[in-house]
Amino acid sequence: QSVLTQPPSVSGAPGQRVTISCTGNSSNIGAGYDVHWYQQLPGTAPKLLIYGNNNRPSGVPDRFSGSKSGTSASLAITGLQAEDEADYYCQSYDSSLSGSGFGGGTKLTVL
Amino acid sequence: QVQLVQSGAEVKKPGASVKVSCKASGYTFTSYYMHWVRQAPGQGLEWMGIINPSGGSTTYAQKFQGRVTMTRDTSTSTVYMELSSLRSEDTAVYYCARMSGYYYNPRYDYWGQGTLVTVSS
Secondary structure (H helix, E strand, O other), X not given: OOOEEOOOEXXXXXXXXXXXXXXXXXXXXXXOOOEEEEEEOOOOXXXXXXXXXXXXXXXXXXXXXXXXXXXXXXXXXXXXXXXXXXXXXXXXXXOOOOEEEEEOOEEEEEX | OOEEEEOOOEEEOXXXXXXXXXXXXXXXXXXXXEEEEEEOOOOOEEEEEEEOOOOOOEEEOHHHOOOEXXXXXXXXXXXXXXXXXXXXXXXXXXXXXXXXXXXXEEEEEEEOOOEEEEEOO
């Protein structure tokens, strides 16, 4: 059972917009800790996609954006491309763990 | 450029121990905390713990307390994660991940390539 809750899967056609939700509680997102998002392509290590709720590291396209409100956060991907097909994970500090909590991951399928 | 290079795949029997290494390069080793995260086959990411490469202090996830030991060697810029009393449920890919941000607001900007540990009799 993951610390943060994500939908197992989402899908969209090329060019469309999809969102992935991440729900926490008062020990993590609701306590004010930042949410970060990672993209994991098959057979590879996760890659930092969004940090500090809504910031993109250098090299990440502006098609990716993040938001946070209350005990939840969301990742939005616009202009879907075939190369976006991957697993996406949210992460936040959790005070009850005294460490990082991850979401269970969401598999994005580009139809 | 920052690189984290991990040791190769391991196959262990139940009850044994495994020690995975993660060699850092391209930055000042002692300036960034290192975390370990694992991923069971087809599953999500699970945080295991953190080591401060400067002083060697550690914090482990409660789930792994008593079974995990994280150490570092500053002379080779390498961190190690040893997991003992292995069981089949420990079969996973183990990642080292460099922490940026703050201790109470960590994020992981660089990851090792992962080390597959298979526990099987």
